[in-house]
Amino acid sequence: MALIECKNVSLGYEGKPVVSxxxxxxxxxxxxxxxxxxxxxxxxxxxxLLGQKNLLNGSIEFGDGLKQSDIGYLPQQxxxxxxxxxxxxxxxxxxxxxSLGKRPFYSSKQKEKAKSVxxxxxxxxxxxxxxxxxxxxQQQRVLLARALCASKKLLVLDEPVAGLxxxxxxxxxxxxxxxxxxxxxxxxxxxxxxxxxxxxxxILHVSRTPLFFGAKNDYLKSDVFREFGGGxx
Amino acid sequence: MSIFSYSFVQNAMIAGILISLCSALxxxxxxxxxxxxxxxxxxxxxxxxxxxxxxLGFAPMAVTLPVTIAAAVILLGITDNSKIKGDAAIAMIxxxxxxxxxxxxxxxSPSANVSSDVCSSxxxxxxxxxxxxxxxxxxTVLAAAVILxxxxxYHRIFSVTFDEAFANATGTNAKAYNMLIAVITAIVxxxxxxxxxxxxxxxxxxxxxxxxxxxxxxxTSVIISAAVISVVCAVGGIFxxxxxxxxxxxxxxxxxxxxxxxxxxxxxxxxx
Ligand SMILES: Nc1ncnc2c1ncn2[C@@H]1O[C@H](COP(=O)(O)OP(=O)(O)OP(=O)(O)O)[C@@H](O)[C@H]1O
Ligand SMILES: [Mg+2]
Numbered sequence: 378m379a380l381i382e383c384k385n386v387s388l389g390y391e392g393k394p395v396v397s398x399x400x401x402x403x404x405x406x407x408x409x410x411x412x413x414x415x416x417x418x419x420x421x422x423x424x425x426l427l428g429q430k431n432l433l434n435g436s437i438e439f440g441d442g443l444k445q446s447d448i449g450y451l452p453q454q455x456x457x458x459x460x461x462x463x464x465x466x467x468x469x470x471x472x473x474x475x476s477l478g479k480r481p482f483y484s485s486k487q488k489e490k491a492k493s494v495x496x497x498x499x500x501x502x503x504x505x506x507x508x509x510x511x512x513x514x515q516q517q518r519v520l521l522a523r524a525l526c527a528s529k530k531l532l533v534l535d536e537p538v539a540g541l542x543x544x545x546x547x548x549x550x551x552x553x554x555x556x557x558x559x560x561x562x563x564x565x566x567x568x569x570x571x572x573x574x575x576x577x578x579x580i581l582h583v584s585r586t587p588l589f590f591g592a593k594n595d596y597l598k599s600d601v602f603r604e605f606g607g608g609x610x
Numbered sequence: 611m612s613i614f615s616y617s618f619v620q621n622a623m624i625a626g627i628l629i630s631l632c633s634a635l636x637x638x639x640x641x642x643x644x645x646x647x648x649x650x651x652x653x654x655x656x657x658x659x660x661x662x663x664x665x666l667g668f669a670p671m672a673v674t675l676p677v678t679i680a681a682a683v684i685l686l687g688i689t690d691n692s693k694i695k696g697d698a699a700i701a702m703i704x705x706x707x708x709x710x711x712x713x714x715x716x717x718x719s720p721s722a723n724v725s726s727d728v729c730s731s732x733x734x735x736x737x738x739x740x741x742x743x744x745x746x747x748x749x750t751v752l753a754a755a756v757i758l759x760x761x762x763x764y765h766r767i768f769s770v771t772f773d774e775a776f777a778n779a780t781g782t783n784a785k786a787y788n789m790l791i792a793v794i795t796a797i798v799x800x801x802x803x804x805x806x807x808x809x810x811x812x813x814x815x816x817x818x819x820x821x822x823x824x825x826x827x828x829x830t831s832v833i834i835s836a837a838v839i840s841v842v843c844a845v846g847g848i849f850x851x852x853x854x855x856x857x858x859x860x861x862x863x864x865x866x867x868x869x870x871x872x873x874x875x876x877x878x879x880x881x882x
Contacts, residue, residue, distance in 0.1 A: 427779040446781035452773075461642060463772055464828035471769040475780045481762040507827035527780045 378440030379404050380531065380562055381426065386435035388421045394433055395421050401581055401590045405441055405530075408554070408563045410577035410593075412570055417583050419566045420453055423535050426564070441530075446475035449528025451521055453535035453566070465511070465519050466504040469495055472526030487526075494525045497552070513540045521549070525556070532556065534565040538572075550576055570602075619852060621741045626844040628753035629805045630814060630862075632798045634840030635760045637819035638833050639791060642771050647697060648685050648792065650812045651704035652799050655681040657808035658707030658714075660731055665718040671748065674800045681707075682792035690788070733807040733859050741804065752801055756794055767791070768829050805844070806859030814840070817866035824873040825880070839869050 379402040387397035396418030403409055411419050425432055428445055449472065473487040483491075495501040498518045503511065508519060517540065524532060534553070538546040554576050557563045567573055573580060573593075580596040582589040589601045596602050640649050656678045663673035681703065688699045715728055741749075760767070769777045770787045778784045802811045818840035822832045847862030854861075 424779075429778065444781070445779075448780060450776060450779040452775055452779075460823060461772065462823055462827050462829055462832045463768075464830075467768065467829050468772065471765065471772065471776075472780075474765060474769050474777070474782060477765070481764070483765065505828070510827075523776070533779075 380407075380439070380441050380443050382436075382438045382440060384436050384438075386425070386437060387433040388418060388425050388431050389433050390421075390431060392433065396583055397434070399435070399581075399583070403531075403562060403564065403579075405562055406557070406560060408557045408576060408578045409565070409581060410573035410579070411564065411566045411581045411583060412568065412573055413583040413588075419583060420535055422583065423450075423453075423533055423564075423566060426533060443530055447529040447531060449524035449526070449532045451524040451532075451534045451537050453539070461509060463508045464504070465495075465500060465506050465508055466491075468508055468519055469500075469504075469522045469526060472523035475527050476529070491522070491526050494522045498522050498525075514542065514545050517541060518545075518549075528561055531562045531564065534563070536566050536568065538567070538569065546572075618740065619848075621743070621746045622848055622858070623845065625741055625746055625749045626805055626848050626862075627841050628749060629798070629801050630818075630840040630844035631837055632753050632756045633802050633811075633814045634818040634836040635757065635833060636791070636794060636798050637815040637817075637840075638822070638829075638836050639767055639771050640795065640815060641819040641823070643788075643791070645689075645791070645795070646812065646816055647700050648682070648689065649795055649799065649815050651685055651700040652678055652682055652796055653803070653808045653811040654704040654711075655707040656796075656799050656803050656811075657731060658711035660803070660808070661711035661714045664727070665714050671800065674803070675797070678796040678800050679793055682796040683789065686788060686792040690785075731803070731807060732809045733857060745804065749801055749804070752797055756797060759790070759794065763787070763790070772829075806862055810859045810863050813863040813866060817863070817870055818843070821866070821870045821873040824870075824877040839866070843869060 381403040383399050383401050386399040387394050388399070389395045389397075399422070401409075411422065413419050421431060425437060427448065427450055469491045470483055470488070473483055473491060476487065477483070492501065492504075495504055498521060500515065500518050500522060503515060503519075508516065511519065517537065521534075521537060524534070532553075537553070538549055541549065550572055553563060553565070565573075565577070574597060577593050579591065580589060580593055582596070582601050589596055589599055591599075637649075640646055656674050659674040659677035660670050662677075663670045666673070685700055685703065712728060719727065766777075766782060766787060769782060770784045774784045777787075798815070799811050802814050806814055818836040819832070821839050822836040826832045826835050843865035844862050847865045848858060850856065850865070851858045851861040
């Protein structure tokens with residue numbers, strides 16, 4: 378069975394649909410990019426996948442033994458309060474919470490994992506810094522590290538590169554590809570059709586209804602791509 | 611001869627240390643979750659409940675504890691439901707409880723001196739120094755329970771406080787933890803009413819957290835320093851009040867204000 382199977386899904390708030398008739402599947406090892414204009418319902422779809430109740434119709438099923446606690450999540454924007462006292466280390470560790478089970482404290486194995494993730498993302502030197510005093514790009518990498526600590530099978534990213542400079546953006550895309558090659562399934566929301574075309578294995582293009590779902594190479598040949606992504610190669 | 615040799619001072623010290631420790635631990639979470647107003651509202655509800663207990667002739671805790679816990683659950687439900695204006699609802703419940711409590715005491719009070727009773731339950735004038743052994747035992751048990759819950763759920767409480775959406779998305783039941791925090795708040799408030807009185811409880815919860823946040827920058831260091839500040843202020847305040855014959859509650863709060871002022875100045879100097 379597929380990791381995630383969405384059948385005729387309609388999503389919305391207070392009974393008003395935002396996006397309807399979504400049909401798609403995500404398999405183990407896929408790299409799915411979700412694209413679409415502002416307000417088309419991408420974040421809404423992410424939230425539905427993460428089990429927040431805005432499903433109006435249809436069904437979202439987890440297969441392959443996927444559990445809520447196997448999923449790592451990078452929210453679109455985390456409006457953390459200006460004065461929240463938290464060190465980078467504390468935030469990254471909190472990603473390991475879902476593998477804590479009934480134990481009260483993190484094991485040394487979990488701390489090791491958090492450290493290696495921080496090393497990979499180049500934030501190990503910041504580990505005792507105060508989160509609120511970091512730059513936007515550094516904060517984004519801290520939250521990505523937290524998401525990576527939480528993901529055992531699936532990593533869900535909502536516009537991970539928003540606000541990052543081009544070099545860090547490319548870094549991040551490479552990194553996510555490596556993570557994907559290591560076997561983690563990725564679902565990423567992005568406005569960057571170029572990057573989606575370069576990195577993803579599958580594309581879901583949403584508007585009020587899904588415009589396209591399928592493998593990347595088919596997407597590049599589709600009318601939808603020609604219309605929206607016409608500018609890029 | 612040391613004032614510690616009096617058993618009423620020893621009892622007050624034990625209860626004071628435990629209560630101030632609990633309120634500081636909780637205070638950091640409440641302030642960061644923007645729940646300070648819930649704490650304030652609950653303290654007024656606790657006063658109303660105490661008035662009912664006095665009128666009916668029950669032991670205060672037997673009424674205040676369940677009523678305050680129920681109010682905590684309701685208030686949390688109101689703030690989580692974005693459709694209702696949370697702050698107005700809290701203000702309504704809180705002044706309502708205050709008014710009804712005072713009214714009941716005036717109408718039905720068994721005691722001859724209503725206004726001094728009211729004054730001592732609002733400002734805790736001397737009740738901490740009149741604690742019995744039984745009071746101290748109840749206090750110790752409840753405080754120990756609060757501290758244990760806090761230590762064992764520490765990482766979960768951090769996650770739910772820092773980013774509820776992430777905690778929820780990755781399989782932590784944030785709602786349940788919010789509920790737990792509200793129940794603990796209710797317990798701490800009922801305990802703290804003995805120490806400083808209903809109107810001054812919020813100070814005990816908020817000041818140590820705010821002082822610690824002036825200087826410390828990680829969650830752990832803020833929690834630990836808030837606990838230390840709170841205990842030091844409570845011990846110092848009880849001491850001072852016995853020596854200077856001032857009311858215990860307001861002396862403790864005054865100590866907290868001084869620490870807050872000092873920490874604010876230090877943080878201003880450091881950031882220069
Ligand atoms: N909590 C909410 N309550 C009601 N309506 C909402 C809520 N959140 C989003 N919406 C509506 O749902 C629609 C889709 O929002 P969504 O956040 O999913 O868009 P998006 O595709 O992620 O856009 P963007 O590219 O700007 O991030 C929008 O029209 C928005 O107004
Ligand atoms: Mg979005």
